[in-house]
Amino acid sequence: MTEAGFRRHAPLLLIAPAAILLFVFILLPYLTIVVMSFRTPGQGAPYGEGYTLANYIRFLSDSFYIGQTLNTLMIGFICTIVCLVLGFPVAWQLARGNSRFRGLAYGIVLSPLLVGIVIRSYGWTILLGNNGVINRTLMNLGIVDRPVGLMYNTLGIVVALSHVFLPFMILPIMNAIQGIDPSLESAARSLGASKATIFRRIILPLAMPGIQAGCILTFVLSLSAYVTPSLIGGSKVKTMAVSVVDALVDTFQWPFGSALALGLAVTGGLIVVAFSMATRMKWKAN
Secondary structure (H helix, E strand, C coil): CCHHHHHHHHHHHHHHHHHHHHHHHHHHHHHHHHHHHCECCCCCCCCCCCECCHHHHHHHHCHHHHHHHHHHHHHHHHHHHHHHHHHHHHHHHHHHCCHHHHHHHHHHHHHHHHCCHHHHHHHHHHHHCCCCHHHHHHHHCCCCCCCCCCCCCHHHHHHHHHHHHHHHHHHHHHHHHHCCCHHHHHHHHHCCCCHHHHHHHHHHHHHHHHHHHHHHHHHHHHHHCCHHHHHHHCCCCCCHHHHHHHHHHHCCCHHHHHHHHHHHHHHHHHHHHHHHHHHHHHHHHC
């Protein structure tokens, strides 16, 4: 290859390793799942020889799986809102708080990520169980006479998932707030703007990229979570991720499990795209 040809193809050569990795580890598995979702159920095997739409018809016509999808989306929405409400003040404090304690605050925020997801989920079973720390404390104080149902329901799953994914909300918002020039707030105060007006007209629009990124991360991770809903929800509350694993591993229905996974992925993807477009339009309008 001549020097001119090398220079012309240099950008392609530079991105080739990353493109190969993306194709092998991301695109190819997705293509495999798409093909698998159209395979026929197997007789004594995970899948048969032909192709069919029956897997998607079964998914879309079964009220049980439609209800599970809606329940999973609801859990994702609630976790995202809880993490946003709890995470924004923490992100603000990390970005604008006392620098002497910032390292300690970083460590506290990142501490959930230093422990395995299984250990964190089992920790919540100790806290939320009928004989757990919370119920024993409430009964010893005479607040309740019997254990409060904190596990095997949507509440327990939301609490545990919010703890797990809170750092993914805090860090993007913190980075966005750090990029806001404090002189803008000073200028607004000198012109007579109230704290509420400054937050609504300056802080919130400029922090919107971080809020958008944190909400998307939290929502997507909540939809795809398996270990925490499986341990905290048990057999009473099943999310789509749990049903997908059950179909793939327990009953070896690979085509149907792939259809369930793609149905959840497409639904979540459409919601993320709609949210991104709505927040981008709102952000530009401000």
